[in-house]
Amino acid sequence: MSDVATLLFGREDIRRRIEELGRTITGDYAGREPVLVSVLRGGVMFLADLFREIRLPVSVDFMSISRYGDAQESFGRVRILQDLDRDVGDRDVLIVEDIVDTGLTLAYLISVLRARRPASVEVCTLLDKSARRIAPLELRYVGFDCPDRFVVGYGLDFRERYRNLPDILAVEDPAALADAPDALLPHLLA
Ligand code: IMP
Ligand code: MG
Numbered sequence: 001m002s003d004v005a006t007l008l009f010g011r012e013d014i015r016r017r018i019e020e021l022g023r024t025i026t027g028d029y030a031g032r033e034p035v036l037v038s039v040l041r042g043g044v045m046f047l048a049d050l051f052r053e054i055r056l057p058v059s060v061d062f063m064s065i066s067r068y069g070d071a072q073e074s075f076g077r078v079r080i081l082q083d084l085d086r087d088v089g090d091r092d093v094l095i096v097e098d099i100v101d102t103g104l105t106l107a108y109l110i111s112v113l114r115a116r117r118p119a120s121v122e123v124c125t126l127l128d129k130s131a132r133r134i135a136p137l138e139l140r141y142v143g144f145d146c147p148d149r150f151v152v153g154y155g156l157d158f159r160e161r162y163r164n165l166p167d168i169l170a171v172e173d174p175a176a177l178a179d180a181p182d183a184l185l186p187h188l189l190a
Pocket of ligand 1: 097101102105129150158
């Protein structure tokens with residue numbers, strides 16, 4: 001382990017938690033056919049694993065959005081880069097997110113989706129960094145509470161790097177990582 005980052009959630013913890021989430025979602029949505037909406041790109045890893053633990057006829061769709069600069073400065077203004085392929089009117093929508101931080105991105109996304117008159121909109125996030133929440137949100141399903149730290153791995157990136165780490169690491173020293181962006185590459189071999 002380097003000093004730059006420490007292990008926060010290991011792959012086995014993640015796998016077990018996703019199994020539990022899948023069971024809960026399967027029970028809650030019994031008799032329905034939810035559509036899982038994944039936000040590119042960080043959410044796809046979680047989606048792929050969660051999806052296979054939901055024993056219902058589910059469909060998936062994708063959306064790509066970008067914030068205007070930093071969350072605080074953009075104050076939730078988000079641009080849709082790629083919209084869903086299908087209409088979600090009268091559907092049970094479950095948004096699958098990697099992490100909810102300020103919540104501004106998700107609050108915007110929920111408002112966009114609600115305007116399309118779905119039967120329901122709920123959120124399943126792997127990580128909840130609630131200490132930094134600005135937009136009040138109800139998160140129906142949460143994998144883990146996340147400390148107020150920058151995290152990478154399992155879909156989460158540092159400048160597009162490290163999404164493919166199987167574990168989730170907390171970056172101890174973001175400045176050091178900015179200076180040496182390859183510092184965590186050894187973790188890819190661990
Ligand atoms: P929010 O609008 O502040 O909730 O932004 C959430 C988005 O910011 C997530 O979907 C991630 O793409 C990104 N993000 C927030 N915290 C982290 C982190 O610790 N590591 C990597 N990406 C993060
Ligand atoms: Mg995201």
